Amino acid sequence: MRRLFGYEERSAALFLAPVMAVLMGVAVFPILYSLYLSFFRIKLTRPNRTPFVWFDNYTDLFTNDLFWVSVARTVTFSVVSVSAIAVIALLVALLLNQDFRGRRILSTILLVPWAIPYVANALMWKWIYDSGYGALNGILYQMDFIDKYMIWLGDQEKTIFLIANAFVWKEVPLATILLLVSLKSIPSDLYQAARVDGASVWQRFVHVTLPAMKPGFMLVMIYETMMAIRHFDLFFILTEGGPGDASHVLSWHIYVETFRNLSFGSGAAMSYVLALVTFALSYTFIRTLGRKV
Amino acid sequence: MARIRFENVEKKYANGFHAVKDLNLDIQDKEFLVLLGPSGCGKSTTLNMIAGLEEVSDGRLMFDDMLVNYTPPHKRDVAMVFQSYALYPHKTVYDNIAFGLQMRKAPRDEIDRRVRDAAQKLEIAHLLDRRPSQLSGGQRQRVALGRAMVREPSVFLMDEPLSNLDAALRISMRAEIKELHQAMQTTFVYVTHDQAEALTLADRIVVMRDGVVQQVGSPDDIYERPQNTFVASFLGNPPINYIDGTIEVTDSSTARFVRGDLALTLTEATARKLADCNGREVRLGIRAEDVDETAQGGEGSVIRGKVNSVLPVGSDQFLGFDFYGEELFFRVGKDLSHRLGDDVALSVDLNRLHVFDKDSGKTLIW
Numbered sequence: 090m091r092r093l094f095g096y097e098e099r100s101a102a103l104f105l106a107p108v109m110a111v112l113m114g115v116a117v118f119p120i121l122y123s124l125y126l127s128f129f130r131i132k133l134t135r136p137n138r139t140p141f142v143w144f145d146n147y148t149d150l151f152t153n154d155l156f157w158v159s160v161a162r163t164v165t166f167s168v169v170s171v172s173a174i175a176v177i178a179l180l181v182a183l184l185l186n187q188d189f190r191g192r193r194i195l196s197t198i199l200l201v202p203w204a205i206p207y208v209a210n211a212l213m214w215k216w217i218y219d220s221g222y223g224a225l226n227g228i229l230y231q232m233d234f235i236d237k238y239m240i241w242l243g244d245q246e247k248t249i250f251l252i253a254n255a256f257v258w259k260e261v262p263l264a265t266i267l268l269l270v271s272l273k274s275i276p277s278d279l280y281q282a283a284r285v286d287g288a289s290v291w292q293r294f295v296h297v298t299l300p301a302m303k304p305g306f307m308l309v310m311i312y313e314t315m316m317a318i319r320h321f322d323l324f325f326i327l328t329e330g331g332p333g334d335a336s337h338v339l340s341w342h343i344y345v346e347t348f349r350n351l352s353f354g355s356g357a358a359m360s361y362v363l364a365l366v367t368f369a370l371s372y373t374f375i376r377t378l379g380r381k382v
Numbered sequence: 383m384a385r386i387r388f389e390n391v392e393k394k395y396a397n398g399f400h401a402v403k404d405l406n407l408d409i410q411d412k413e414f415l416v417l418l419g420p421s422g423c424g425k426s427t428t429l430n431m432i433a434g435l436e437e438v439s440d441g442r443l444m445f446d447d448m449l450v451n452y453t454p455p456h457k458r459d460v461a462m463v464f465q466s467y468a469l470y471p472h473k474t475v476y477d478n479i480a481f482g483l484q485m486r487k488a489p490r491d492e493i494d495r496r497v498r499d500a501a502q503k504l505e506i507a508h509l510l511d512r513r514p515s516q517l518s519g520g521q522r523q524r525v526a527l528g529r530a531m532v533r534e535p536s537v538f539l540m541d542e543p544l545s546n547l548d549a550a551l552r553i554s555m556r557a558e559i560k561e562l563h564q565a566m567q568t569t570f571v572y573v574t575h576d577q578a579e580a581l582t583l584a585d586r587i588v589v590m591r592d593g594v595v596q597q598v599g600s601p602d603d604i605y606e607r608p609q610n611t612f613v614a615s616f617l618g619n620p621p622i623n624y625i626d627g628t629i630e631v632t633d634s635s636t637a638r639f640v641r642g643d644l645a646l647t648l649t650e651a652t653a654r655k656l657a658d659c660n661g662r663e664v665r666l667g668i669r670a671e672d673v674d675e676t677a678q679g680g681e682g683s684v685i686r687g688k689v690n691s692v693l694p695v696g697s698d699q700f701l702g703f704d705f706y707g708e709e710l711f712f713r714v715g716k717d718l719s720h721r722l723g724d725d726v727a728l729s730v731d732l733n734r735l736h737v738f739d740k741d742s743g744k745t746l747i748w
Contacts, residue, residue, distance in 0.1 A: 276468065278464045278466045281430075281433075281435050281462075281464070282462065282464060282470075282529075283481075284455045285435070285460065285461060286456070286481050286529075286533075287482060287486050288481075296473075296481070300470075301471070
């Protein structure tokens with residue numbers, strides 16, 4: 090009689106057990122526990138009264154105006170930054186795919202933002218955007234684009250775009266590398282065939298380069314969208330959601346709800362909404378861009 | 383109509399590599415020309431220069447009587463089949479074949495007619511909606527041919543088009559390419575390192591080595607009258623055997639090739655060409671099949687040795703033969719039973735001997 094699990098399977102299970110235990114403790118348990126919490130009304134200011142409320146935390150969201158503001162801000166931020174990342178990374182990847190002097194140095198320099206931690210990046214941009222001693226003010230003033238120092242992050246109209254700019258700066262290197270990999274994987278034969286077939290530079294780009302980059306693009310879009318809609322550091326360090334609610338994105342809303350209002354139940358519920366949206370978006374991307382690849 | 387002429391053409395790369403050296407070659411209209419040589423010999427570079435994918439560094443490349451050194455590929459009226467097929471992976475078979483015509487803004491119904499016509503001829507009409515990834519190697523090959531065919535080019539270029547196919551398919555595709563050439567009545571330039579392909583397909587073969595043309599001639603010329611040891615070795619399976627020795631001239635029409643116990647009486651025609659070579663060190667070439675195991679040719683034609691290996695190849699067998707420490711291979715009938723260590727005597731076909739200068743490797747008789 091053959092056992093269901095042979096020697097190999099059982100020893101594999103044994104070796105995997107420690108890491109599984111750790112994962113259970115630090116990932117699976119918190120995920121399930123926060124799901125559990127999301128069904129209670131928990132406010133740490135009233136620690137003794139935590140009634141079970143079924144889906145109230147979820148349904149309440151739909152009537153919460155600030156929640157919808159945060160959704161709108163998140164959409165703006167994500168659409169602006171992801172499209173900017175895709176376009177800039179494409180241009181930079183095309184540039185770095187050419188053979189020219191100094192290409193290696195340029196590629197190395199280009200990687201620098203990627204190596205900077207998110208918080209350090211946020212602090213750096215806080216300095217750059219600073220109304221008193223910021224480099225942005227300094228440069229624009231010396232070049233006569235502005236006649237007085239501006240409070241950049243205090244401008245409701247501009248804040249979200251300035252934060253997006255800082256985010257794009259940090260994300261472009263990785264996106265560039267992902268796109269460059271797809272560019273490099275295009276066989277040169279295809280370009281030669283297209284040249285013999287009479288395709289112009291632009292037609293070769295459209296008919297050979299772009300289709301071959303689709304998988305790379307898909308990866309960049311999914312990854313960067315997920316990063317953008319969940320992004321927190323820049324909002325925390327640069328604006329704390331302000332001025333007013335101008336940069337009050339979903340991740341910031343969750344933070345405020347959970348750790349400032351100490352409302353753990355509804356915070357957990359919103360986290361779940363964000364996770365589901367992230368999942369749904371990446372699924373849609375894979376379905377639409379992944380077709381015919 | 384297209385005649386291609388290379389006049390003192392050179393190809394040097396920026397890194398200093400000299401890929402093609404002083405190439406002079408006339409390719410006739412409607413000719414099937416094969417560029418043959420080992421990898422790195424410059425044959426693909428030559429093809430790419432015809433296509434316009436590589437620039438000519440020096441010299442003149444002419445199509446008919448027009449200089450095309452600086453003409454871009456799509457204005458040369460050439461079509462090309464690549465070793466990798468280079469099919470556009472995201473396009474259907476139909477669009478792959480149609481692409482060249484679409485780029486030339488041919489009318490839609492004209493494109494459709496030509497694509498379906500080519501697909502019919504290549505027996506891939508049922509595959510038009512598929513993508514290259516859904517096709518077998520042989521089918522991809524046909525699509526690549528179709529893409530070149532529909533353009534109805536005046537020059538058809540092929541860069542090792544069969545080398546990615548398995549052996550059986552390669553042989554049947556060879557026949558189809560030959561038929562295609564006859565049907566299309568255009569100039570074909572075909573690059574390969576496979577001697578059998580070259581011998582079956584070509585009207586003329588150009589053998590190249592290190593960027594230098596070694597010999598240009600009909601398959602028969604190249605095989606029967608190689609101009610040097612490189613050409614002689616490159617064609618033939620098993621490769622030609624070489625024996626180093628000395629020429630002994632008796633009079634203007636009699637001469638012998640001598641090496642130890644071996645003394646081969648050369649034919650009168652050969653002897654006349656070697657009349658002033660008395661005592662010269664030469665390299666004798668004997669093709670594997672140019673022996674007769676019955677040893678009936680008389681004493682002046684017999685070569686003796688010990689059997690070293692017997693390799694049956696179905697239709698006949700290769701006999702490995704120890705001769706002064708060198709292994710010679712001969713092709714003999716399979717009825718003959720030889721055992722390892724047997725002494726054998728084979729008579730050499732004296733009309734088909736090749737005599738080369740030992741140092742330069744150049745032929746002394748053709």
